[in-house]
Amino acid sequence: MSIMEIIGGILIIIGSIFLFLGALGIYRMPDIYNRLQAGTKATTLGAMSLILGVGFLEPSWMLKSLVLIIFIAYSNPISSHALARATYRRGHYPLILSDDKENMDAYQEVVPHEKEKEEKV
Amino acid sequence: MQALTLNQKLGRFIVNWVFLMLLWIMFTSTFAAQELIVGGLLTMIISLLSIRLFTCCDLSLLSPVKIFWMVYYFGVFLVALIQANLDVARRVISPSLPINPGVVKFKTKLKTNYSKMVLANSITLTPGTLTIDVVGDTFYIHWIDVQTTDPEKAFTEIAESFEKVLLKIF
Incomplete structure (x- = not known):
């Protein structure tokens, strides 16, 4: 077993651990915004680490895996931003746990809350 | 345009x-x-x-100075990404689920659309923050553990380290 294979294996294990933690986060978090938080970060680093590990195991794929990593780092946050924005505009507002409910949601100055929808959700 | x-x-x-x-x-x-x-x-x-x-x-x-700052930015970003993942892991694993979510806003000094996009992406991948929308020069951020609702303090907490470097690149 060469040193490259050991590094690749370790990276793949780290990647799968982070992907598992992301899945656990999606299961445990209370509302869609917190789920997106856990989902985006964990899947980005998890997938990057997995793909880099594959690059180490198969050195001729190294450059291609680097391109994939760049595109994942580029597109993953954009998709989560689009999901969060669409959800807010659809009328599902973030869960707020603290007592200061008025000031905790700054985005309502752009998209005013609609009372009826809020009750339905 | x-x-x-x-x-x-x-x-x-x-x-x-x-x-x-x-x-x-x-x-x-x-x-x-x-x-x-x-x-x-x-x-x-x-x-x-x-x-x-x-x-x-x-x-x-493509000037050398800007390429140096790009590499530097990549380093800052990578450290923040790993911190963010450890942060999420800590929150997910701990049984009491320590979160205090809310939406905060702040203003940025960046001018071009492209640099705002890079900043928004970086914020999404750093500890506990998710960009919901960018309107003009105002960023709306979902923060998993809100420490302050004041726009200027939120800016120092979330975005200052990235913006300093981005202003040198774009």
């Missing part, structure tokens, strides 16, 4: 060509002459067609 001068167009074309060519070399993973010629022609046609659409900056982007 304002009209571009011929000089700007030429600069954007060359920057785009260089980046697409780098991408082509990474995809083919070879320096064989036939691959390079085909790649050069194809990337030239693509960057000619997309001068207005996909380009961000002109030739000054």
Whole structure:
């Protein structure tokens, strides 16, 4: 077993651990915004680490895996931003746990809350 | 969008060509002459067609100082990404689920759309924050553990370390 294979294996294990933690986060978090938080970060680093590990195991794929990593780092946050924005505009507002409910949601100055929808959700 | 001068167009074309060519070399993973010629022609046609659409900056982007700051930014970003993952892991594993979510806003000094996009992406991937929307120069951030609702303090907490470097690049 060469040193490259050991590094690749370790990276793949780290990647799968982070992907598992992301899945656990999606299961445990209370509302869609917190789920997106856990989902985006964990899947980005998890997938990057997995793909880099594959690059180490198969050195001729190294450059291609680097391109994939760049595109994942580029597109993953954009998709989560689009999901969060669409959800807010659809009328599902973030869960707020603290007592200061008025000031905790700054985005309502752009998209005013609609009372009826809020009750339905 | 304002009209571009011929000089700007030429600069954007060359920057785009260089980046697409780098991408082509990474995809083919070879320096064989036939691959390079085909790649050069194809990337030239693509960057000619997309001068207005996909380009961000002109030739000054390729100066050594800016390339140094880009590498530096990548380092800052990587550290923040790993911190963010450890942070999420801590929150997910701990049984009491320590969160205090809310939406905060702050203003940025960045001017161009492209740099705002990079900043928004970086914020999404750093500890506990998710960009919901960018309206003009105001960022709306979902924060998993709100420490302050004051825009200026939130800016120092979330975005200052990135913006300092981005102002030097763009």
